[in-house]
Amino acid sequence: MMPFFMQVANSEVHITFDDKEGRDVYRHSTSHIMAHAVKELFPDAKLAIGPAIEDGFYYDFDYHRHFTPEDLIMIEERMREIIKADRPFVRKEIDREEAISYFKSREEPYKIQLIEEIKDKSVSLYQEGDFVDLCLGPHIPSTGKVKTFKLLSVAGAYWRGDERNRMLQRIYGTSFSKEEDLEAYLKKLEEIKKRDHRNIGRELGLFSINEETGAGLILWHPRGALIRKTIEDFWREEHYRWDYDLVYSPHIAKLDLWKKSGHIDFYRENMYSPMEIDNIDYELKPMNCPFHIMIYKSEIRSYRNLPIRYAELGTVYRYERSGVLHGLLRVRGFTQDDAHIFCREDQLPDEIQRVLDFTVFVLKTFGFHEYDIFLSTRPEEYVGTLENWEKATSALKMAIEKKGLSYRNDIGAGVFYGPKIDIKVKDAIGRAWQCSTIQVDFNLPERFDITYRGEDGKEHQPIMIHRALMGSLERFFGVLIEHYAGAFPLWLSPVQVRVLSITDSQMDYARKIKDELRSIGIRTEADLRNEKIGLKIREGSIEKIPYLLIIGEKEKKGNTVNVRKRGGENLGEMTLPEIIERLKKEIEEKL
């Protein structure tokens, strides 16, 4: 086929791979090269779109059969040829109609659809060799500039991201300006695999999901349960300290309650079918809020009582489509570390500030020091007055700014009932996970007609804040596992200390050490098996136990223990009081 354009682009803007714009251009160009290769190998494949993404790029194709891993290898080979040819990327502005007829001749229906939605008179095309694509650009000067790339996977994706549309095939890949950067990236993917909470969870005996029990339902094994208990204890203590009242509520409630709350109208697709009890329909709860509201409504409230803060580790059940379930991170039954704050309008800014302070305190305790914060503003469909939205949004904004945190606006992403702050924590290898959320609610106080008696003797409506610090215990636990790669800090470790005997003759002494540590609440086990010390250390290390206390004849005689920390650091001989002091301090400081 003849080249469509013959001219070289006018000017070049200097960009490098080091800044995001440069990287995106580079990878976007790589995606063009991939599409070119695909069209050469599979001329009937129809082009959709192919942008740069966070760590690479993709391109969507419509093709009558699916692409196989072998196809990807062939595509990579062809791409290398295109790169080697080092052909320039050429930009050309052409008339919209002309572009449509061009893509008609090329039989590219998706491109035509895209152009039809562009209102401008002309559109830009980019050409490289005989491959022409509708594209805003910019691009790298020529194909040869791509130094290294790799195609990673192929997956289904709906045209325009709408599930009513046809499903296309998306090929994912990435490219870098240096070979070693690609290798580092692939290494990071390996690291992510190694940290996968589903594997670590099984290896360390933390939790399981059983096909016979049901998808998305978590079984907490003893060690996982111990970690959960530690988290819960911490959570309850801190909530007490931060002036919350702890409450409990049932797992089911009458369907009518959910009608009144609006969940049946707005949340039905996430709720399970009702169950009938004495001719009345009941629903498994997807949220805790209506219960807390009923507690609020159980007596007359005065402005003097506010704010009222009800907190509950509330277990909820939500229907999630089968394809989205994922280990602990996306499940069908989970426990939210939920709270609802009822306050006066004038208290709103302070309350939000307090919640944010509390959130950051809790996240820091679990080793999360960096966050991506999003302020979600009013969506198109909403309840409440514009004035209230304005007040609530600025209260949220003020709280973040006062705390000196940076954030991004997520315009129109608020819930219909109010604006919110979402916090994503960054884990040890820089990945962001959505956990905390702080939401203002104008809807439920209205629907349930909750009030307080004001200073003026009149009835007023309180404002309600929903908040979760960890989000859900399941997801948070999953994130923690990946964050620590299973090597939990001492205070969270299910087994904090293991005493290892070298031979049978230290059995009694080893037992005594274990019992003494246990008696002061340090989670301790003893490995008294008739095995070599090397094996016991190996197993203790694999189980990621923070402290191994090794006991042989020398220690027994000297009334000491030999301390080996997780990771292999040898602290040598210590007396029992010495090691206890060290352990206590480390647990206390939650390091």
Added chain:
RNA sequence: GCCACCGUAGCUCAGCUGGCAGAGCAGCUGAUUUGUAAUCAGCGGGUCGUGGGUUCGAUCCCCUCCGGUGGCUCCA
């Protein structure tokens, strides 16, 4: 839910075009009494995810369902 791939022992995985199901680790038994990441030997263990179909014969081919993985959409 949708697209693709996958499901063999507790775990990780072999099993060529259909012909009696394998390894390593783990487990159990015995020997060994051991000094900072694997002592040696022996033994047991699978309706090959489920149900159906094709076939003389199915772990292998076809269909259904269940479960998982990577994405899409959605989300704590």
